[in-house]
């Protein structure tokens with residue numbers, strides 16, 4: 590497991606990452622979300638050891654991480670970092686060799702990834718002749734070249750259309766080992782909500798929400814969407830309040846007691862055609878957390 594503990598970074602007087610703590614669990618896709626300037630890239634750089642923290646540490650399986658261990662990670666930096674004027678296959682082979690693969694194994698691995706990423710026919714083309722989506726694929730392939738033990742991706746989906754995002758996720762699922770922790774940053778909350786097992790929300794350099802995506806969504810207020818024949822019964826509810834109406838539907842938050850009791854109360858007074866849990870999208874959780 591990869592752990593970030595109390596990580597901080599100051600530039601002069603400005604504390605841009607402020608005691609950030611979270612885990613990236615094995616085999617889980619963790620989304621690192623925050624507005625522009627929240628501190629995601631700075632945190633990821635410190636995680637990878639390319640930027641020194643002002644305070645705090647990074648742990649790998651509970652012990653301070655070593656340079657050797659970091660070398661086994663895959664990293665896609667914000668500034669990318671492949672050579673625009675080198676052919677795809679040459680640079681993947683070059684990177685694989687930097688990671689210690691011999692020439693035959695490096696060529697085999699590069700060819701496998703290019704083939705799997707649908708780029709085999711482009712293998713002799715220069716990176717900057719590819720579409721943005723394909724360039725991103727090559728960047729991800731580069732991060733995967735040495736079968737990394739952890740994967741840190743800075744905005745891997747930026748600029749991709751929804752189909753390209755899905756295809757990238759499929760490739761990651763196929764190519765990333767089952768116990769590998771994966772952290773990726775994004776400012777697209779809807780995308781993260783859809784893709785991630787775990788979520789860390791950063792705002793102004795601080796973690797404002799962290800946890801399993803499902804639990805964060807389900808852990809919100811106990812809100813129900815209700816449709817009844819006689820809406821006047823909603824004006825006084827035991828252990829619940831009417832939040833708002835939207836056409837025929839009303840949204841009710843249960844503050845105490847069981848939803849079943851509220852349903853029984855309503856059905857005793859009017860016909861109830863809808864009564865189900867309304868889970869807020871994470872954008873709502875984010876807004877609440879950063880208010």
Ligand SMILES: Nc1ncnc2c1ncn2[C@@H]1O[C@H](COP(=O)(O)OP(=O)(O)OP(=O)(O)O)[C@@H](O)[C@H]1O
Nearest residue numbers: 600605623624625626627628629630631632667776
């Ligand atoms: N070298 C630097 N010197 C001074 N300030 C910096 C430096 N690098 C980053 N910052 C500041 O630190 C803050 C966090 O930046 P960072 O790039 O980590 O945010 P981010 O969440 O990755 O944003 P984005 O989504 O825009 O990439 C910003 O206010 C940025 O201006």
